[in-house]
Amino acid sequence: MIFNTVKQLLIEKFGEAVIVAEEANQKQPALIIKSDLIVEVCFFLRDHPQTWFDFLPCLSGVDYGVEQQKFGVVYHLSSIIKNHQIVLKIITDNNRDEENLPTFKSISSVYKAAEWHEREAFDMLGIYFDNHPDLRRILLPDDWEGFPLRKDYKTAENYHNIKIDL
Amino acid sequence: MQNTLSQKYQDGLIAYQNKIKAVAAEEMVLNLGPQHPSTHGVLRLELITDGEIVKEVIPHIGYLHRCFEKHGEALNYAQIIPYTDRMDYLASMNNNHAYVMGVEKMLGIENDIPKRVEYIRVLVCELNRIASHLIAIGTYGIDIGAFTPFLWCFRDREHIMNMLEWASGARMLYNYIWVGGLFYDVPIGFEDRCKEFVAYFKPKMKELNELLTDNQIFISRTANIGVLPLDVAINYGCSGPMLRGSGLKYDLRRVDEYSVYPELDFEVAYAKAEVGSIGDCWNRYKVRIVEIEESLKIIEQCVEKLTKEHKRTKEFDPRALCPKKITPKAQDFYIRAENPKGEVGFYFIADGRSDKPFRIKSRGPSFCNLSVLPEISKNVMIADLVAIIGSLDIVLGEVDR
Numbered sequence: 001m002i003f004n005t006v007k008q009l010l011i012e013k014f015g016e017a018v019i020v021a022e023e024a025n026q027k028q029p030a031l032i033i034k035s036d037l038i039v040e041v042c043f044f045l046r047d048h049p050q051t052w053f054d055f056l057p058c059l060s061g062v063d064y065g066v067e068q069q070k071f072g073v074v075y076h077l078s079s080i081i082k083n084h085q086i087v088l089k090i091i092t093d094n095n096r097d098e099e100n101l102p103t104f105k106s107i108s109s110v111y112k113a114a115e116w117h118e119r120e121a122f123d124m125l126g127i128y129f130d131n132h133p134d135l136r137r138i139l140l141p142d143d144w145e146g147f148p149l150r151k152d153y154k155t156a157e158n159y160h161n162i163k164i165d166l
Numbered sequence: 167m168q169n170t171l172s173q174k175y176q177d178g179l180i181a182y183q184n185k186i187k188a189v190a191a192e193e194m195v196l197n198l199g200p201q202h203p204s205t206h207g208v209l210r211l212e213l214i215t216d217g218e219i220v221k222e223v224i225p226h227i228g229y230l231h232r233c234f235e236k237h238g239e240a241l242n243y244a245q246i247i248p249y250t251d252r253m254d255y256l257a258s259m260n261n262n263h264a265y266v267m268g269v270e271k272m273l274g275i276e277n278d279i280p281k282r283v284e285y286i287r288v289l290v291c292e293l294n295r296i297a298s299h300l301i302a303i304g305t306y307g308i309d310i311g312a313f314t315p316f317l318w319c320f321r322d323r324e325h326i327m328n329m330l331e332w333a334s335g336a337r338m339l340y341n342y343i344w345v346g347g348l349f350y351d352v353p354i355g356f357e358d359r360c361k362e363f364v365a366y367f368k369p370k371m372k373e374l375n376e377l378l379t380d381n382q383i384f385i386s387r388t389a390n391i392g393v394l395p396l397d398v399a400i401n402y403g404c405s406g407p408m409l410r411g412s413g414l415k416y417d418l419r420r421v422d423e424y425s426v427y428p429e430l431d432f433e434v435a436y437a438k439a440e441v442g443s444i445g446d447c448w449n450r451y452k453v454r455i456v457e458i459e460e461s462l463k464i465i466e467q468c469v470e471k472l473t474k475e476h477k478r479t480k481e482f483d484p485r486a487l488c489p490k491k492i493t494p495k496a497q498d499f500y501i502r503a504e505n506p507k508g509e510v511g512f513y514f515i516a517d518g519r520s521d522k523p524f525r526i527k528s529r530g531p532s533f534c535n536l537s538v539l540p541e542i543s544k545n546v547m548i549a550d551l552v553a554i555i556g557s558l559d560i561v562l563g564e565v566d567r
Contacts, residue, residue: 026497027271054400058500058511060527074513076500080400080416087498099172113403116537124235128175135178139228139566142179145170148236 002084003029006051013044020091030074030087035104038075038090042110045077045086053077053086056111061121063150069093071102071127096152098126106132124149182224189214193221196548200229204309204552207562209536211555213548220551223540230566238526243269243492244345246526251339253510253530254564256301259294259330260505262343263287267424268501268512269345272494275487282476283347283484284426289360289468290330290342290352292461296367297326298506299454299461302559306451307378309556310387310549315378322370325363332356345492348484357469364462364469371458379455388451389442392542392554396445402541403534406508407457407559410436411450418504430467432460447557454559457506493521507531507559530564 003024010018014037021032033041045053055078064070072091079085094102106129108115119138121127126147129135137144146153156164189195199210208229214222234253238246250265251258270276304319327337333352334342342349378384394404396412409416417434419427435456437449472478496518502511508531515525535558543551 023498028499030498056403057405057502057509058513058527058529060513060525062515062525065524074498076511076513080414083421085500087500098170101175111403112398112401112541113534113537116533132178134182136176136182137179137228139231141228148233 002051002082002086003031006045006086007031009048009050010041010044014041028085028087030089032089032091035090035092038088039105039107039110041088042075042077042107046110051086052079052082055080056107056113056117059107059114059117059121061125061127061149063125064091066096066152069095071125073104073121073127075107096150101126101128103128103130105130106135108132123147126150186212192216198551200226205555206305206560209555209560209562209565211539211551213551215548218547220543220546220548223543223551225536225539227536227562227565230562232567234528234567235526238523240522242521243494243523246523247344248339248341250512250528251341252563253528253567254298254505254507254532254561255338256561257294257298257506258338258340259287259290259342260298260503261510262340263291263425264501264503264505264510265512266343266345267503268499268514269492269494271501272497272499272514272516273345273489273492275346275489278487279346280476280482280484280487281426282472282478282482285468285471285476286348286352286484287343288426288430289465289472290333290340292464292468293326293330293360295461295506296458297323297330299458300326302454302506303374303378303451306556306559307384310384310553312378312381312384315374318370318374318377322367325366329356329359329363332359344485344488346485346487346489351478351482351484352472354478357473360465360469364466368462371455371462375455379452385441385448387553388447388557391442391447391550392546392557393443394445394538394542398538398541399445402538404508404538405531405534406505407435407450407453408508408535408538410434411453411557412445413437413449418502418509422502424503430464432463435460447553450557450559491521494518502529505531507561507564508535510564528567530567532558532560532562532564533567536560536565 018034018037020034023030045051057078058076060074062072071094072089075088077086092102118129123137123140193216196213196215199205200208210226212224213220234249250261254261300319300323304316307315331337334340394412399409399412415434415436420434435453437444442448494516498515500513502509511529513527514523517524543554
């Protein structure tokens with residue numbers, strides 16, 4: 001199974017510490033990767049002849065709830081040639097302070113597709129990506145306050161003196 | 167325009183603003199859209215031009231943002247289906263189908279769905295695929311100055327709209343495919359109407375090909391324009407006709423073999439070197455034309471099955487399996503399916519306690535397909551840029567969600 005192959009290959013290449021945890025009992029098993037190594041891991045999985053994950057269909061930022069104080073990014077990788085998929089996750093603790101956004105490394109140097117997805121995660125959840133070529137808001141206006149998909153988001157009352165009425 | 171966020175997180179915005187300020191004296195910043203018919207909705211492009219040559223394209227999206235994901239967290243699984251309609255509003259059935267398959271797989275009931283339901287789902291999805299491609303083709307014609315194909319395509323699309331309205335009650339936003347079944351069985355006589363439509367539509371496709379596909383003026387405007395190499399397409403996450411237009415035979419209907427597609431006989435359309443080079447605008451257009459013909463084949467086969475093997479019975483209730491309350495076990499799940507525009511995906515996080523998703527993320531194919539635009543439109547003429555945008559076939563409802 002591809003999940004075990006990937007796990008084996010990653011441990012061989014980067015050592016035991018690369019896999020923080022795993023969710024193996026799910027329908028779509030996921031590997032939780034050490035977040036510093038995500039770029040190297042993606043590079044390795046993309047170019048390794050056994051895995052060949054050349055396609056990044058989906059990248060989602062996740063807010064794991066107010067009590068959890070955790071933010072994560074979920075990568076769905078897929079291989080067109082080999083026809084298999086893997087889910088990678090990176091998770092970090094964060095105290096929801098706007099001065100201190102959860103920060104990960106950008107994988108847009110590996111998959112260009114990640115560029116806009118990461119901008120969306122920044123826009124919606126306030127997850128900052130280091131080394132991103134063009135990280136600014138994508139769906140919301142540049143001067144929007146706050147990050148709407150955070151679980152503790154409060155709707156603004158005004159936007160440029162336009163009342164926001166729900 | 168800046169918000170109160172700390173300066174260290176705004177470097178992207180500042181770099182962008184400086185870039186616009188630093189445009190050289192002989193260059194010009196030109197604003198295309200958001201209210202411009204050739205941008206297919208509310209897409210705004212900022213062009214840095216040198217005379218007639220486009221040096222750089224900066225897309226600005228979000229004018230149609232309706233917080234799909236935020237709404238999704240406040241609604242239960244069945245109530246989200248109408249929101250998926252409004253993502254790719256030209257192919258609502260396909261979105262419904264993808265979403266519903268995802269929820270069914272999370273519940274583990276995907277194998278219990280009756281064959282008749284599956285065939286009806288595929289039938290309406292393929293009808294909707296034709297309707298979506300007809301818009302793509304018609305508006306593409308109008309983008310580069312051919313008015314007649316637009317009227318022809320809309321005339322033929324209207325038949326499909328009427329049929330789907332007959333089945334679901336709505337013209338565009340159907341909410342027809344439900345978790346575990348369907349809203350209703352197809353109306354009596356629907357199968358005959360499908361047969362009539364296929365018989366009517368096949369010669370029309372021939373006419374359309376004579377008018378547009380093989381038209382020398384059309385070919386000169388689209389062949390060798392906006393060439394998207396395959397490796398770039400894959401790296402940017404392009405899917406659907408974009409990817410197949412770059413010469414890769416890759417269709418999730420065949421790759422994932424979901425629903426009843428393995429039982430149906432159809433070919434995957436992909437670009438072959440006919441006119442121009444592989445990956446250009448003409449090839450993307452041609453893939454859509456071939457896909458319409460393949461969809462017609464699928465419709466014929468579905469109608470055949472629905473009138474013989476899985477024909478209408480008195481006892482058949484398409485809502486029999488619809489769960490009253492949908493509470494999946496705690497899990498993460500990503501579902502993907504082939505939409506007319508490409509791979510539509512939904513990523514669910516279910517917490518196992520509530521009937522609402524903890525997080526739902528949708529991957530719109532148009533979103534990824536559009537992100538490749540700055541790459542393939544460097545140093546093209548402005549008129550060619552319009553041809554390239556049209557060939558992407560984006561729907562802004564799905565880009566912005």
